[in-house]
Structure formats: C-alpha cells, structure tokens
Amino acid sequence: VRLVQTGAEVKKPGASVKVSCKASGYTFSAYAIQWVRQAPGQRLEWMGWINAGNGNTKYSQKFQDRVTFTRDTSTFTAFMELSSLRSEDTAVYYCARARMDVWGQGTTVTVSS
Amino acid sequence: DIQMTQSPSTLSASVGDRVTITCRASQSINSWLAWYQQKPGKAPKLLIYKASNLESGVPSRFRGSESETEFTLTISSLQPDDFATYYCQQFNDYPYTFGQGTKLDIK
Numbered sequence: 001v002r003l004v005q006t007g008a009e010v011k012k013p014g015a016s017v018k019v020s021c022k023a024s025g026y027t028f029s030a031y032a033i034q035w036v037r038q039a040p041g042q043r044l045e046w047m048g049w050i051n052a053g054n055g056n057t058k059y060s061q062k063f064q065d066r067v068t069f070t071r072d073t074s075t076f077t078a079f080m081e082l083s084s085l086r087s088e089d090t091a092v093y094y095c096a097r098a099r100m101d102v103w104g105q106g107t108t109v110t111v112s113s
Numbered sequence: 114d115i116q117m118t119q120s121p122s123t124l125s126a127s128v129g130d131r132v133t134i135t136c137r138a139s140q141s142i143n144s145w146l147a148w149y150q151q152k153p154g155k156a157p158k159l160l161i162y163k164a165s166n167l168e169s170g171v172p173s174r175f176r177g178s179e180s181e182t183e184f185t186l187t188i189s190s191l192q193p194d195d196f197a198t199y200y201c202q203q204f205n206d207y208p209y210t211f212g213q214g215t216k217l218d219i220k
Contacts, residue, residue, distance in 0.1 A: 043214055060207070061208065103158075
C-alpha cells in the first residue's frame with residue numbers, strides 16, 4: 001500500500017499549485033484521502049479530505065476559499081490545488097489515507113518572489 | 114476549534130527509560146485521538162488510534178491511555194529508533210487539530 005506524491009514545487013506569490021497523490025496496493029475508491037501540511041518548524045495542520053469514491057469533500061474553514069480537492073479514479077490519483085499562494089503557504093504538503101495509516105512522502109511547496 | 118496542548122514540548126531521555134507524553138484537549142473528543150511519530154524529513158507514522166488502540170506493526174512498548182480530556186502516550190522502554198517528535202491529533206470535530214509536538218531526544 002503506497003501513496004506517491006509529486007515532486008517539489010516553487011511558485012510565485014499569487015500563483016496556484018496542484019499536488020498529486022497516486023495510490024497503489026489498495027482499492028482507491030474505498031477510502032478517503034486526507035490532506036495535511038506542515039510549515040517549517042510548525043505543527044501539522046489538517047486541510048480536509050476527499051471521498052475518493054464519490055468525490056465528496058470537506059475543507060477546513062481556513063482553506064475553504066482557496067483549496068480544491070479532486071480525484072481521478074481511472075489513475076487512482078488524488079489532487080490538491082491551492083490558489084492565491086502567499087509566503088505563509090510555504091510548507092510540506094502530505095496526503096494520507098482515510099484514518100492516516102498510510103502517508104505520502106510529502107511535497108515541498110515553496111512560495112517566493 | 115478544539116485546541117490540543119501537548120506537554121512537555123521537549124523531553125530528554127536515555128535508552129531503556131520509560132517516558133510519558135501528555136495531550137490535553139480543550140473539550141471532550143470522545144476518544145477520537147491518534148498519536149503519530151515523525152522523524153526529520155519524513156512523513157508522520159500512525160502509532161495509536163482511538164486513544165488506546167495500537168496500530169498494526171507498532172511495537173507493544175507504545176501504549177495510549179485516556180482520562181476524560183487528557184490523553185497519554187507511554188513508551189515503556191525507549192529504544193534508539195524512538196527518538197523523534199510525537200504529535201497527537203483529534204478527530205472528533207472539524208477542523209481536525211494537532212498538538213504542537215513533543216520532541217524526544219537523547220539525554
């Protein structure tokens with residue numbers, strides 16, 4: 001069972017970033033995918049989840065206006081897109097399976113002009 | 114939001130020691146608490162779910178317990194691989210929130 005994420009991204013303020021999370025070794029549509037981020041030296045921060053089966057989503061209110069979760073069941077991949085990036089969004093972004101028993105390796109997103 | 118407060122923030126211990134990390138929730142979370150271990154540059158690893166259930170493959174020296182809004186992670190006999198940062202997380206209410214972490218280092 002694995003979750004493999006895209007590589008590091010560098011973005012300018014105001015841009016968007018889209019991180020992918022490809023699942024293998026289990027029935028993708030049977031589990032939600034959660035998204036968590038960790039800014040340098042900070043605690044983990046939950047962003048929300050997507051039901052990989054029906055596409056339903058739940059977003060943390062903090063990110064509600066800027067984040068979109070999607071999934072592609074044909075490629076067993078979940079996506080997290082964060083828009084209007086600012087320096088404070090510099091962090092490692094993780095995907096994790098439903099009860100957070102399996103995690104991706106993390107994607108470093110750096111926002112810098 | 115439910116606030117999760119861990120103590121201590123840092124803990125120095127030796128191999129073979131018994132250590133305890135505490136996580137206090139700002140309100141009832143009905144046992145919906147998980148503990149994770151994180152090493153530098155790595156993703157968190159689930160250790161304990163639903164406050165006291167040991168995740169499959171996790172050594173039995175890790176134990177979770179609860180008393181109302183106070184949750185405890187105990188490592189009965191520290192091994193070299195256990196030096197890491199530990200986080201608690203509540204799943205009772207949105208947004209799910211994490212504690213600030215406890216860094217366990219070698220004395």
